[in-house]
Amino acid sequence: MIPAKSFIQATQSLGFGLYTGVPCSYLTSFINYVIDSPSLRYVGAANEGDAVAIASGAELAGVPSIVMFQNSGLGNAVNPLTSLNQIFKIPILIIVTWRGQPDGAKDEPQHQLMGQITPQLLELMQIPWEYFPTEVDEIQPTLERAVQIMRNDKTPYALVMKKGSVESCSLNSNLQVKSYLLTATSANLKPESSFSRHEMLKTIQTTIQNNDILLATTGYCGRELYAIEDNQNQFYMVGSMGCVSSLGLGIAISKPQQRVIVLDGDGAAIMRLGALATIGYERPANLMHILLDNQCHESTGGQATVSHSIDFSAIASACGYEKVACINTPDELENYLKSSSEELTFLHIKIKSGIPEKIPRPQITPPEVAQRLRQFLQTQ
Missing domain, CATH: 3.40.50.970 (Thiamin diphosphate (ThDP)-binding fold, Pyr/PP domains)
Incomplete structure (x- = not known):
């Protein structure tokens, strides 16, 4: 188990500046840390496919980006991952949680099938992947491998996160409420x-x-x-x-x-x-x-x-x-x-x-x- 701070600061040192995605309980610490950070941007997306496209736009504009979501939403991201990122050669780093892991902790029934096929689905999309690091000394080598492949092959790279990989991190910031007037014509x-x-x-x-x-x-x-x-x-x-x-x-x-x-x-x-x-x-x-x-x-x-x-x-x-x-x-x-x-x-x-x-x-x-x-x- 690693602190969210250790991983996120390592990504910052490699130039990653924008996080986007859809929440998962496995990702709570990461999302909380990024939201609280004054030097990072978190964009909460309506769905996983939108998050992939947001991160891809940021990458085109020179801001390496990270997408986070649980594997039950991986299906929502298949379309842009295969017809945007792979076709246009737009590399983004994906953190996908492994709900329903076959040899892991018991999970809700809706995660059972996706849990069985998550690694194979990434491989079918020709997205290289490895397990998310669970020791601090694994973080830098993992990220360097990911960045090297992303840079050379211009492909997304996925880190599959098992339950209990990240220590708890509370949220200290409040959601910013933005008021506006209706202007439809x-x-x-x-x-x-x-x-x-x-x-x-x-x-x-x-x-x-x-x-x-x-x-x-x-x-x-x-x-x-x-x-x-x-x-x-x-x-x-x-x-x-x-x-x-x-x-x-x-x-x-x-x-x-x-x-x-x-x-x-x-x-x-x-x-x-x-x-x-x-x-x-x-x-x-x-x-x-x-x-x-x-x-x-x-x-x-x-x-x-x-x-x-x-x-x-x-x-x-x-x-x-x-x-x-x-x-x-x-x-x-x-x-x-x-x-x-x-x-x-x-x-x-x-x-x-x-x-x-x-x-x-x-x-x-x-x-x-x-x-x-x-x-x-x-x-x-």
Whole structure:
């Protein structure tokens, strides 16, 4: 058994600066210590997949990050771990607790199957792993092995934590309560749009500043953005559906002086709607979340989403976004993009369906996109 302080200070010495995840009783001491630390940042995520995306955004922005959750939530993280981290080559350190360990202490029945397959699941995802250290003199060698593999292979690395690995550590800080006013303006949104995604993306590209970051959600959004003009400040999400806003949160927290613009879709946003709650609580002033809503999954055949029955603006406002607006025209969008307001912003834009003919796929590979963005962020 080790003190939480010993492990966390060792990670700090290696450059890790952000922790995110979902609580587990095995992790209580770690989470408490990080929350109490003035030099570390803890972001409580709505689910494990969101935590992976938050940590990945921070890593792209130059802040090595650690994700913590219990193995029962490992399934929630499979999608971004396999289609974001492994595909874009984004290394993060994972601490996953081993609930339901077959030869361990008796646990609740819901942990039984996942307990049996946790190591195999990591191996299936091609994530190298080892057991979490339980002796102080094991901490540094364990972390150095992890960092070396992460640096060389650009892959996540997992530490599987058994029960009783960390000494108790109480929490001395109180949760910071952030008050806000509801600002939703959904009544101003027209029921139908006369403008396409292409027109809105072109407006965004021609209006933003050169050092702004553009993150495009899964599907046609990234492909259209690339087709209009490919730039080093752009990230084209593939897979990891619904994770782009959490990726943006990780970047925005790590680069507070740089504007981060998330281009989301209605289907993707609905898939991980809990991310809005985390973003609204963290409230980075440099994040602008733009939802392009065509009420369908266009890139998979045009199947309808349920966005026609959702008031996204009211949801964003209730989650803590400080500025919320409904946009109907490219001119309105341009005005918001040109404003110097330093508030977490949510813009809901209804768009008509349809894509340009012969829209190309990006010729730049996902790892190249990620590395290019890393380098861009380092120069800002």
